[in-house]
Amino acid sequence: MIKSRICGILGIRYPVIQGGMAWIADASLASAVSNAGGLGLISSVNAGTEAVRDEIRKCKELTDKPFGVNIMLQAPNAGEIARLVVEEGVKIVTTGAGSPAPYMEMWKEAGIKVIPVIASVALALKVQALGATAVIAEGAESGGHVGELHTMTLLPQVADAVDIPVIGAGGIADPREAAAAFILGADAVQVGTRFLAAEECSVHMNYKERIIKATDISTIVTGKTLGHPVRSLKTPFSMTFAKMEANPEVTSEEILSFGTGALRKAVKEGDPDGSYMAGESSGLVKRIEPARAIVEDLMLGAEKILREASSKYLE
Ligand code: TUI
Numbered sequence: 133m134i135k136s137r138i139c140g141i142l143g144i145r146y147p148v149i150q151g152g153m154a155w156i157a158d159a160s161l162a163s164a165v166s167n168a169g170g171l172g173l174i175s176s177v178n179a180g181t182e183a184v185r186d187e188i189r190k191c192k193e194l195t196d197k198p199f200g201v202n203i204m205l206q207a208p209n210a211g212e213i214a215r216l217v218v219e220e221g222v223k224i225v226t227t228g229a230g231s232p233a234p235y236m237e238m239w240k241e242a243g244i245k246v247i248p249v250i251a252s253v254a255l256a257l258k259v260q261a262l263g264a265t266a267v268i269a270e271g272a273e274s275g276g277h278v279g280e281l282h283t284m285t286l287l288p289q290v291a292d293a294v295d296i297p298v299i300g301a302g303g304i305a306d307p308r309e310a311a312a313a314f315i316l317g318a319d320a321v322q323v324g325t326r327f328l329a330a331e332e333c334s335v336h337m338n339y340k341e342r343i344i345k346a347t348d349i350s351t352i353v354t355g356k357t358l359g360h361p362v363r364s365l366k367t368p369f370s371m372t373f374a375k376m377e378a379n380p381e382v383t384s385e386e387i388l389s390f391g392t393g394a395l396r397k398a399v400k401e402g403d404p405d406g407s408y409m410a411g412e413s414s415g416l417v418k419r420i421e422p423a424r425a426i427v428e429d430l431m432l433g434a435e436k437i438l439r440e441a442s443s444k445y446l447e
Pocket of ligand 1: 154177204227228229230231249250251255270275276277278279360362395409
């Protein structure tokens with residue numbers, strides 16, 4: 133069985149962490165992943181702070197296993213959510229899209245294990261010095277907000293730089309990618325895109341179908357000119373967004389207003405004009421299945437690959 137030091141630290145059976153997908157990662161998905169032996173996450177990007185509180189309370193009813201909350205630091209209510217997790221006694225927090233420095237002391241005092249998503253060695257070292265329990269090194273293969281470096285290069289450089297456990301993320305949807313992440317120095321993997329197709333994932337069926345139909349070239353990164361690049365499926369929405377960015381006559385305000393609410397529309401309504409955030413590994417997601425089947429396929433599959441690697445590649 134695949135095990136690593138992060139399992140003991142977080143109290144989980146398998147070193148698999150679910151991505152904290154905005155508008156998507158709710159109590160249903162988080163509890164299913166946690167009940168399957170991984171670490172489920174609830175996203176703070178939802179219909180407001182109280183809706184996040186409700187999901188946390190629901191999740192406590194649905195599982196007695198550890199779970200966490202992912203905080204999107206660029207969200208206007210990030211400060212409120214930062215205090216909410218303390219109030220609700222959440223034990224694990226992952227952060228994304230910025231530096232968690234302003235909240236680290238409060239969370240450490242509350243005994244919360246903090247696991248920031250970082251996109252560079254510099255930020256990994258900074259959050260380690262601030263007391264982070266682990267880091268998630270997320271490459272630009274991932275869906276949603278992306279950094280510059282990709283998993284193949286980011287992960288080993290972060291693993292060399294820090295002493296705390298490193299969770300590899302970005303482009304991990306099947307057992308070969310999970311095994312590769314362990315070889316690159318990861319103590320665990322974070323998976324988002326594949327969990328979009330989990331039975332327990334509450335995303336609109338159109339979203340799941342688009343993921344299952346996706347191929348290797350189905351995603352695009354838009355938003356670079358606005359300073360927050362986002363990977364999503366190629367749809368009329370994202371292609372129009374890209375064209376607006378390339379047109380010097382379109383202002384950033386016009387582009388921003390075009391994009392506002394697009395993710396929620398895709399997630400909740402399956403609107404063809406919505407933003408379907410997804411990673412490059414969408415092309416590897418073939419079916420809708422229970423979260424448990426995904427966790428077990430990833431971990432048992434990676435174990436088999438790692439066992440067979442020595443006879444396959446070594447004389
Ligand atoms: O945060 C993510 N992925 C996301 S957030 C999100 S919500 C959203 N909704 C609508 C439009 C745009 C976004 C969707 N997907 N992943 C974690 C992540 N964090 N990726 C990259 C980073 C990151 C980048 C820079 C983390 C830290 C960082 O530091 C900057 C600094 O302060 O040095």
